[in-house]
Amino acid sequence: MSKFSSYYVDFDSTAYPQSLKLIKNPPKGLYIKGDIDSGIMNRKILGVVGSRKISEYSKSALVHLFTNLLVNEITTVSGFMYGVDTEAHKESLNRSIPTIAVLPCGIELIHPTSNYFLYQRILEQGGLIMSEYEGTTAPKKWTYPNRNRIIAGLCDALLVVQAGENSGSLITAHYANEFGKQVLTIPVSIFAGSSVGNLQILHKFARAVYLSRQINTLLGLENTKDAENDLISQLTNEEKLLYISLKDNPANTDVLSSQLNFSSSEISALLTILTIKGLIYEESGFYHARQS
Amino acid sequence: MxxxxxxxxxxxxxxxxxxxxxxxxxxxxxxxxxxxxxxxxxxxxxxxxxxxxxxxxxxxxxxxxxxxxxxxxxxxxxxxxxxxxxxxxxxxxxxxxxxxxxxxxxxxxxxxxxxxxxxxxxxxxxxxxxxxxxxxxxxxxxxxxxxxxxxxxxxxxxxxxxxxxxxxxxxxxxxxxxxxxQDKSVPASIENTLDSIQGQVQAKRALVISAAGGHNLLLTGTPGTGKTMLAKALPEILSDLSEEESLEVTKIYSYIGELNQEEPLIKRRPFRSPHHTSSFAGVIGGGNPISPGEITKAHRGILFLDEMPEFSRNILEALRQPVQDGYINLTRSRTTASFPASFMLVGACNPCPCGYSGHPTKECVCSAAKISWYKRRLSGPILDRIDLFAKTVPLSDKEVLEFTKCLSDGTGQDQSRALVTEARKIQAKRFSKIGIYTNAEMTNSHIKHFCTMDSQAEILLHQAMERFALSPRSYFKIIKIAKTIADLEHNALITSAHIAEALQYRDR
Known part of the structure; x- marks a missing residue:
């Protein structure tokens, strides 16, 4: 732990994030763990926020939108809470994207405790833990919106993955909009009660995204040439057949094996291989092809 | 006098x-x-x-x-x-x-x-x-x-x-x-066979694999998708009891006085499914006088725990010794009893307390905390002893109708039973010198000794380790299952196709 002791960055310090200086009511200083001068703040910063309870759809969408992010030019920032925040941090770490966790509590308090290992991992992979509260200050109702304003201030664009009605994610979205940041959200069904916030901000000021390259572009980055076509051309005939069939219609294994006339063992093997290649993903029994 | x-x-x-x-x-x-x-x-x-x-x-x-x-x-x-x-x-x-x-x-x-x-x-x-x-x-x-x-x-x-x-x-x-x-042959049950279950191709395949390798199995799926029916079909695809096993089982049923006096010798594998409200003594054994519980009655057969997370923590924890060793030692202040309890464990559970998490049309009403609480009930040592994780999928009306047409896909009752019997023979021969019978019983050193795979399989397994963030524990489980799949095909070498299929049944 001694490797990552916390330090204080004053508002007037050169290490203090420039983007935060521009918002109204910026924190007087920040308690930080990890190396803030490692260049992590010089990348484009993508804020990712959302509900504590993440639906299967949002989870898949999150993974999908991270697939082709430019890992060498982007940093993510999120709120370290369980649900969307945790998934966003994890997905970043899995893809070697540095990630910043902004805490609603004192810098020394790991909250929620279930994220103990995530906390260590973020630091070990060169990320930052950040808070405007010292020591082991407990989180209070009002510390959450304060943390949200920091996230909104830090990021260049904010991705709202899944927001419920009157949720904290909406507060973050409104802050970001107020600070002049681009707010992005994921299109959802108009009947999806747990994601109605996405629709609300979509109606007011947010932009819908469904591909990671759109996020890259909106952050002002240039997309590299897509490798997907290469991958597809390398598939065997059976794999291609399955991939094309999934592109048209998501399906479960039973349906696939009867439609394509493969045995259950053949289908299982093909699905695993396509999943490893990153061309399809599973969501509670149903397989979907990734759209690039 | x-x-x-x-x-x-x-x-x-x-x-x-x-x-x-x-x-x-x-x-x-x-x-x-x-x-x-x-x-x-x-x-x-x-x-x-x-x-x-x-x-x-x-x-x-x-x-x-x-x-x-x-x-x-x-x-x-x-x-x-x-x-x-x-x-x-x-x-x-x-x-x-x-x-x-x-x-x-x-x-x-x-x-x-x-x-x-x-x-x-x-x-x-x-x-x-x-x-x-x-x-x-x-x-x-x-x-x-x-x-x-x-x-x-x-x-x-x-x-x-x-x-x-x-x-x-x-x-x-x-x-x-x-x-x-003695001439009376065992009549086959018609009700609970694989043929009477519609769809669920992958779950059926999981049953065949678990029966062939003796792997413990956990079925997850929304209510009404046939988890119980699948479990009940499992004894039907397993071979009948050998003479020795039959004696063991008959002894137990004679002890508890549940033998049929017309046909006392038990030849079919027992299937026991205690309700989740059953007491500790009822499931594990105990009481005064000390008497065998459901796990002993399931000896050489199947113990099916429907709604597995609903069972009391004590019972689930107590299952560890019998699942590992095949017997249970019950010690009380006055007596000690050891009962045989070598069974295949089949569990069934919903994906969440309300049952509809991940359902295509119904919305789940459980909170994240509740779902994680529900999943935690099964975590740890008992999950450690389950090799295969299979999902049952909800079928739409249209799909139900479609499947009645195409049932000839190698998951039929008779083919499955034949496949399982053959695979069991191969394993018995392979393990004849080391005193185990099935792939499920292999220790890590056995795995290193018996499970050779080709280079492509190895590459795939490493890719999967990274991609799916597999733990060392699930790594060995996957090799065990792949070995059983290879045995089902009479293949001495584990190929990438076997590994790829085995990966579908990992814990996720």
Whole structure:
């Protein structure tokens, strides 16, 4: 732990994030763990926020939108809470994207405790833990919106993955909009009660995204040439057949094996291989092809 | 005069010899005492014996009688001491000598007849193993006790017949037709076969793999997708019990008195599905006197735990030893019993408490905390012992109709059973020298020794490790399952296709 002791960055310090200086009511200083001068703040910063309870759809969408992010030019920032925040941090770490966790509590308090290992991992992979509260200050109702304003201030664009009605994610979205940041959200069904916030901000000021390259572009980055076509051309005939069939219609294994006339063992093997290649993903029994 | 009659008692499920010593004194105040750590059920023998004697026109009320059950330090319970006590009293009165190589066992009715008594199969087995030549038992149990050759089984219908036989050597007919019993083949169940389940191709395949390799299985799926039906179909694709296994299972069912008297020898694998509200003693075993629980009744068969997370934590934790070792040691302050409990564990659970997490049309109403609480109930050591994780999928009406057309995809009942039997043979041959039977029992060092895979399989496995963030534990599980899949195809080498399929059944 001694490797990552916390330090204080004053508002007037050169290490203090420039983007935060521009918002109204910026924190007087920040308690930080990890190396803030490692260049992590010089990348484009993508804020990712959302509900504590993440639906299967949002989870898949999150993974999908991270697939082709430019890992060498982007940093993510999120709120370290369980649900969307945790998934966003994890997905970043899995893809070697540095990630910043902004805490609603004192810098020394790991909250929620279930994220103990995530906390260590973020630091070990060169990320930052950040808070405007010292020591082991407990989180209070009002510390959450304060943390949200920091996230909104830090990021260049904010991705709202899944927001419920009157949720904290909406507060973050409104802050970001107020600070002049681009707010992005994921299109959802108009009947999806747990994601109605996405629709609300979509109606007011947010932009819908469904591909990671759109996020890259909106952050002002240039997309590299897509490798997907290469991958597809390398598939065997059976794999291609399955991939094309999934592109048209998501399906479960039973349906696939009867439609394509493969045995259950053949289908299982093909699905695993396509999943490893990153061309399809599973969501509670149903397989979907990734759209690039 | 003193007479000694041989009978048995039990330590756990194992019979031990007990000598019933009866001393009848013509002098002294009339009395009837039983000594030798007898339980209430033995104590009640006095009344049954006394009345049965009267009903059969015999009497001993004017005698001073002492009965000792030796060894006197062994706790004894059960109603089967009625017969040896009655025989002892009669022979002591009439000065009749009883041959040393006979065992007496049975419960009396007040009218002097003998009632059907549990555990006579164990008696027959004990007699055979220890050299007793003759056993006297109630006539309804003759079939059960005669399953083994080499012991003369004498079925008694009432006390009077027996006493005449002992006194004058009159013949007692033993009505028992061995041919009738042994030629009966096992009728196949039609209700619970793979063919009666629509769709669920992947879950069926998981069943075949788990049956072939003896892997414990967890079925997850929304309510009404056929988890219970699938589990019930599992015994049907497993081979019947071998002769040795059949004896083991019959012993257990004889002990608890649940044998069918028409067809005592159990040939089908038992399927037990205790409800999740069952008590600890009911599932694991225990109570006073210590008796076997559901896990022992599922010996050599399947223990199905529907709604597995709803079972009490104690029960789930206690399953660890039997799942690992194949037996359960129950220790109480006065006794210790060891019961066999080698079974395949099949669990079923919903994806969340409300059941609809991940359902394509119904929305789940559970909070994240509730779902994680539900999943945590199964975490840790018990999940560690489950190899295969399969999902059942909800079918739409249209799909249900479609599937009735295409059922010939290699997951049919008969093909599956044949595949499983073959794969089991291959494993038995491979492991003949190291004392295990199935792939599921392999330790990590066995895996390194027996599971060779081609280079592509290795590459795929490493990719999967990274991609799916597999733990070392699931790494070994996947190799075990891949080995079983290879065995199903009679392939000595694990290929990438086997690994790829095995990955579908990982814990996720």
């Amino acid at each position: 003193l007479v000694k009659v041989k009978c048995i008692s039990f330590r756990g499920i194992t019979p031990v010899e007990v000598t019933v010593e009866v001393y009848v004194n013509n002098r002294g105040l009339p009395s009837f005492d039983i000594v030798g750590l007898a339980d209430k059920s033995v104590e009640e023998s006095k009344q049954r014996v006394k009345t049965a004697f009267l009903s059969s026109n015999y009497d001993f009320r004017d005698k001073k009688i002492t009965v000792n059950l030796a060894p006197a330090d062994l706790h004894k319970e059960g109603t089967y001491y009625d017969l040896p006590i009655a025989v002892g009293i009669f022979c002591a009165q009439k000065n009749i000598k009883i041959s040393e190589d006979a065992l007496f066992f049975g419960e009396l009715s007040l009218d002097g007849s003998l009632r059907s008594t549990a555990r006579t199969f164990l008696l027959g087995l004990f007699a055979k193993e220890t050299g007793f030549r003759r056993i006297y038992i109630p006539s309804p149990n003759v079939t059960e006790a005669s399953m083994l050759n080499g012991v003369e089984v004498i079925g008694i219908s009432n006390l009077d017949d027996l006493f005449k036989h002992l006194q004058y050597g009159s013949n007692i007919a033993t009505k028992y037709d061995k041919a009738r019993v």
